[in-house]
Amino acid sequence: MTLADIDLPIAYEWGCDHALLFTPALAKRLAELHSEFGRPDCIASPVALADGRLMLTADILMAISPGGYLYAMWEAADLSILLPSVEVVPIADAMALLPNEELPPHP
């Protein structure tokens, strides 16, 4: 399933239960759009997954609504390319791809 298959706007709870996966190349393009249209203190910052892709939780889509801090960036994006390029998966599937955390020593 990709973002092109999703009816927008989403519900917040659905967004918390899903993740958006995309390539570093797309992340670079989104970062360029953010630098031009986004706010420096309010950003979408993806997390790197073990398979080389990047991930955001899908509730970030709440910020693309009119007035949201990603609205201008979203409006400027080529959605015909963006939407089918972003995979949507259950959050558990994305968490399984997170790199293992190294725990600090116990006290």
Add this chain to the structure above:
Amino acid sequence: MSLKLGSSFARINAGSSSVKRMFRGASGIWNADAADWIKRVEANGGGVSTSTAGAVTAFCNAIDAAGIRDRFHRLNLFCGNSDTSLNAVRTPLYRGQSLSGTQYGNALDANNNFVPEDYAETGANGGLIGNTTTKYLNTGLTPDALPSVATCHLAFWTRGGSVAGVRRPLGTEATTLAQRFFIDRRPVASGGDLTYIGSSANGNGTDDATPGLFAGSRVSATDLRFYRDGMQSGLTQTASSTMTAHDKPFFVFAGNGNGSPGNYYERRLAAYSIGDGMTAAQILLYYNALNSFMEALSRT
């Protein structure tokens, strides 16, 4: 300093909407920090209700009366009206030891991946909620910017809830033990709730899922204590520890691990603070002021 309504100052400035907001405080008592916070929130595009202005003013007056205002380099109560960019909730109340002195860190906590729906101002779900994967705030405040890093306190107020792994609601570390400045919630198997301030840790060996204040305070190289709701929890860490400041900023809702966020905290936070070390008596006064604030916003 405080001024009562009806003073010459109040009458002179009565025509200003911003100044009128300053006088919304409890019992008509004005507080410079609260008034400045309201002005900064509005300048940042946010808003503050009359009731919240009163609660923040009462909190500031309690901190002033307790004589602990200079213990804080940064404090955020995560309050103000909700807006599309979370402008109010990201505006710290305190950014330095005094309003006129040096101000530290970002003017707003920089938002990484929070959305407006993550925030509620009042009620049992009052505060900002994180997740285990992506959401954190960057304070821009680095340990090496603090004027007296040898003594330090770290604190947060959470709405509680269990954790399944090491969670770092507030903290930063670089590469060595002496460069650790964080406070964790952990399962018992991972050491329980604890704080690292320098090379030594201290905690209570339990995983406390109940809401309230978690704090760590180091007042000397041989006195590091962990507190829950204003009371010491666990023994005093008296082993001499070393501390080395570094330039990685404190994150909230995650730890800054030498430049990268990790150990995200998925529960709701209602406040955090970073500052100088506090004695047991000072921590209790801080807790009392925070508790009154949380009650005023029905965050109970």
